[in-house]
Amino acid sequence: MTGSLAIIGLGPGDASLLTESARRALDAAEELVGYYPYVARVPERPGLNRHASDNRVEVDRAREALRLAAAGRRVAVVSGGDPGVFAMAAAVFEAVEHGEPGWRDLTITVEPGITAMLAAAARLGAPLGADFCALSLSDNLKPWPVVTARLDAVLRADLVVALYNPISVARPWQLGAAFQLAAGIRPPETPVMFARAISRPDEAIRVTTLAEAPQVPADMATLVILGASTTRLIPRAGRVPFVYTSRKVEAA
Amino acid sequence: MTGSLAIIGLGPGDASLLTESARRALDAAEELVGYYPYVARVPERPGLNRHASDNRVEVDRAREALRLAAAGRRVAVVSGGDPGVFAMAAAVFEAVEHGEPGWRDLTITVEPGITAMLAAAARLGAPLGADFCALSLSDNLKPWPVVTARLDAVLRADLVVALYNPISVARPWQLGAAFQLAAGIRPPETPVMFARAISRPDEAIRVTTLAEAPQVPADMATLVILGASTTRLIPRAGRVPFVYTSRKVEAA
Numbered sequence: 001m002t003g004s005l006a007i008i009g010l011g012p013g014d015a016s017l018l019t020e021s022a023r024r025a026l027d028a029a030e031e032l033v034g035y036y037p038y039v040a041r042v043p044e045r046p047g048l049n050r051h052a053s054d055n056r057v058e059v060d061r062a063r064e065a066l067r068l069a070a071a072g073r074r075v076a077v078v079s080g081g082d083p084g085v086f087a088m089a090a091a092v093f094e095a096v097e098h099g100e101p102g103w104r105d106l107t108i109t110v111e112p113g114i115t116a117m118l119a120a121a122a123r124l125g126a127p128l129g130a131d132f133c134a135l136s137l138s139d140n141l142k143p144w145p146v147v148t149a150r151l152d153a154v155l156r157a158d159l160v161v162a163l164y165n166p167i168s169v170a171r172p173w174q175l176g177a178a179f180q181l182a183a184g185i186r187p188p189e190t191p192v193m194f195a196r197a198i199s200r201p202d203e204a205i206r207v208t209t210l211a212e213a214p215q216v217p218a219d220m221a222t223l224v225i226l227g228a229s230t231t232r233l234i235p236r237a238g239r240v241p242f243v244y245t246s247r248k249v250e251a252a
Numbered sequence: 253m254t255g256s257l258a259i260i261g262l263g264p265g266d267a268s269l270l271t272e273s274a275r276r277a278l279d280a281a282e283e284l285v286g287y288y289p290y291v292a293r294v295p296e297r298p299g300l301n302r303h304a305s306d307n308r309v310e311v312d313r314a315r316e317a318l319r320l321a322a323a324g325r326r327v328a329v330v331s332g333g334d335p336g337v338f339a340m341a342a343a344v345f346e347a348v349e350h351g352e353p354g355w356r357d358l359t360i361t362v363e364p365g366i367t368a369m370l371a372a373a374a375r376l377g378a379p380l381g382a383d384f385c386a387l388s389l390s391d392n393l394k395p396w397p398v399v400t401a402r403l404d405a406v407l408r409a410d411l412v413v414a415l416y417n418p419i420s421v422a423r424p425w426q427l428g429a430a431f432q433l434a435a436g437i438r439p440p441e442t443p444v445m446f447a448r449a450i451s452r453p454d455e456a457i458r459v460t461t462l463a464e465a466p467q468v469p470a471d472m473a474t475l476v477i478l479g480a481s482t483t484r485l486i487p488r489a490g491r492v493p494f495v496y497t498s499r500k501v502e503a504a
Contacts, residue, residue, distance in 0.1 A: 011271070019366065020275075021268040084373040086499075090381025093496035097486050104488050110374035112366045114271065121336040122362035129342025130394075131402055133385030133411060142382075142501035150383055150409045157405035159385060234349050236356050244345035247338075249394035 003069035005106055007089045009082040009113020010041055014199035017119065022111040029076035033065040034088070038078045056140070058091035066095055066103050082115035086136050086164045116223040117162035120195030123205055125234070125242035127193060127225050130249070132160035137167070137174045144174070151178055155185040160231060160245050163224040175224065179214050182226055186210055191227035191243055194218055207233065207240055255321035257358055259341045261334040261365020262293055266451035269371065274363040281328035285317040286340070290330045308392070310343035318347055318355050334367035338388050338416045368475040369414035372447030375457055377486070377494035379445060379477050382501070384412035389419070389426045396426070403430055407437040412483060412497050415476040427476065431466050434478055438462055443479035443495055446470055459485065459492055 006025040011017035018026075026032075029048060032039055036052035044050070051068075053061050062077070069075045079087035089110050096103045121128045133154045139147055154161055161182075166175040182190070188211035196204040196219070208216055210226070218224060230249060234242040258277040263269035270278075278284075281300060284291055288304035296302070303320075305313050314329070321327045331339035341362050348355045373380045385406045391399055406413055413434075418427040434442070440463035448456040448471070460468055462478070470476060482501060486494040 014273075016273040016276070017271050017364070019263070019269050019271055021266075023272075024268070082370050082374075084370060084378045084380050086381075089374075089378035090496050090499050093377045093381075093486060093494050094498060096494065097484065097496075104486060104494075108494070110377070112269070112370040112374040114364045114366070115370065118334050118336065118364040118367065122334075122341075122364040125345045125362070126336045126341035128336050128386075129338075129345075131385065131387045133383065133406065134380075135383045141499045143503045146501050150411065153405045153409035154385065154411075157402045159402065159406075232349065234345060234356060242345050242348065242356075242360070244342050244349075246346060247342050247393045249398050251395045 003072040003074065003106060005065055005069040005075045005077065005092070005108045006111055007077045007079070007083045007092055007108070008111040010038055010078055010080055011114040012081060012116055012119035012198045012200070017114050017199055019111065019113065022113060025111050026076055029074055031068045031073045031075040032078065033061060033068070033075060034078040038080050042078060058088060059095050062088065062092040062095035063099060065092065066099060066106070069106050070100065070102060079113070082113040083110055084112065085115040085134060116164065116195070116198065117225065119198040120193065120223045120225060123195060123198055124193055124207070126244040127227065127231060128160055128162070129245040130160065130228065130230060130247050132162060134162045134164060136164045137178055138165040138171060139174065148181055151181055152185070155182055155226070158228045160228045161226040163226065166222055166224045167218050168220050175218060176214055179210065183210055186226070191231050191233055193225040193243060194222055195225070196222045205240055207243060255324045255326065255358060257317055257321040257327045257329065257344070257360045258363055259329045259331070259335045259344055259360070260363040262290055262330055262332055263366040264333060264368055264371035264450045264452070269366050269451055271363065271365065274365060277363050278328055281326055283320045283325045283327045284330065285313060285320070285327060286330035290332050294330060310340060311347050314340065314344040314347035315351060317344065318351060318358070321358050322352065322354060334365040335362055336364065337367040337386060368416065368447070368450065369477065371450040372445065372475045372477060375447060375450055376445055376459070378496040379479060379483060380412055380414070381497040382412065382480065382482060382499050384414060386414045386416060388416045389430055390417040390423060391426065400433060403433055404437070407434055410480045412480045413478040415478065418474055418476045419470050420472050427470060428466055431462065435462055438478070443483050443485055445477040445495060446474055447477070448474045457492055459495060
């Protein structure tokens with residue numbers, strides 16, 4: 001088989017946040033596969049066939065991409081952010097594991113990208129400056145008690161927590177439940193950051209506290225960061241404060 | 253003050269893994285500040301003054317950069333990977349918080365980069381495909397019992413664990429202790445990945461098990477990933493297996 005499949009991270013939105021390697025992989029593609037807003041980010045050009053699909057069909061989309069590659073095409077599967085973080089790479093490898101034996105011999109590469117928490121952190125200062133984790137609040141693929149058990153564990157361990165997929169039309173109450181759980185473990189003045197659509201025209205940043213967080217609107221394009229005990233604000237006149245998490249933890 | 257300070261992520265090594273935005277920020281700099289191997293990655297050019305320093309002097313280096321910016325210079329502080337992940341951004345904001353009041357009014361920006369765990373994950377497949385965390389094994393700035401308490405918590409919560417700063421000449425035993433702790437919680441066949449110097453000429457990848465991991469050599473340039481219960485290998489003839497973590501968690 002001479003086809004290939006590149007799983008490409010488009011970063012948070014603005015084209016300047018792509019890596020040069022990701023850009024080259026896009027330029028080499030003959031077939032472009034992805035969730036439609038990500039496919040829409042890649043400019044049309046002759047010789048590039050576009051296959052945009054709806055959300056929540058990740059494994060079907062992955063199989064389509066693998067079939068095209070197995071037929072000898074140079075295929076690019078695009079994700080927002082980094083493809084390995086709550087995005088398409090895991091779906092592609094799941095499809096490889098359970099699919100045609102020959103798919104394992106395909107040249108499959110992953111082009112990393114700037115995932116939402118890194119883009120958000122960069123705008124805020126350095127909120128991920130110490131130990132941190134990335135949790136998805138979606139209970140589409142894991143039971144909600146697993147989500148809450150993990151959240152409880154990392155909050156008690158005093159990690160900074162980046163919450164992906166905080167809310168959607170189909171999952172309207174999970175973020176509120178997460179804040180309620182956090183409020184039982186961390187003090188009300190704990191910094192909480194809402195970072196929406198970083199680097200896109202509708203970018204919005206909000207720095208608040210755990211006490212106020214339930215009143216702040218969020219949507220599918222929002223990443224939420226819960227601070228740890230060492231997360232600090234640096235106030236600035238007339239501007240959003242810098243936020244950073246100190247690397248130092250004092251002995252108890 | 254007209255100076256500015258950009259804290260720039262250089263990615264894992266190869267220049268093609270820089271973002272275009274980071275490249276532009278480097279091109280605009282007049283003063284280049286950083287740990288010497290990172291400064292060495294940026295080509296010399298007229299008009300760019302270089303300030304390379306040793307490791308473990310992060311806050312001194314940050315203060316030097318802030319003083320240059322306050323004097324009106326366009327300063328770039330460079331880090332490997334992403335500057336917000338166990339790197340220079342937290343040190344800079346710590347220096348801002350405790351430094352000259354005027355430093356808060358400087359234009360300080362952070363250019364995100366591909367951090368080691370994303371680069372390693374991309375080479376392996378999608379080992380960070382579900383919930384995961386990033387922990388530093390260094391006990392320079394936090395007591396070792398804090399490190400082990402966090403590691404214990406995230407292992408029991410079944411997160412994938414990326415271990416930064418796993419080992420150094422000054423900290424030779426911490427990685428072995430971490431494997432021992434993990435072996436008390438996760439089964440011996442748990443996948444463990446060693447990713448060294450990704451995208452650099454001396455890149456090396458090793459996929460092994462928790463049982464075998466203590467025998468695998470590691471150094472300061474190595475990132476270690478401990479798999480979760482849903483981390484799976486896809487064997488391939490004559491090649492390193494693909495590794496991915498399934499997004500699905502079954503109900504207990």
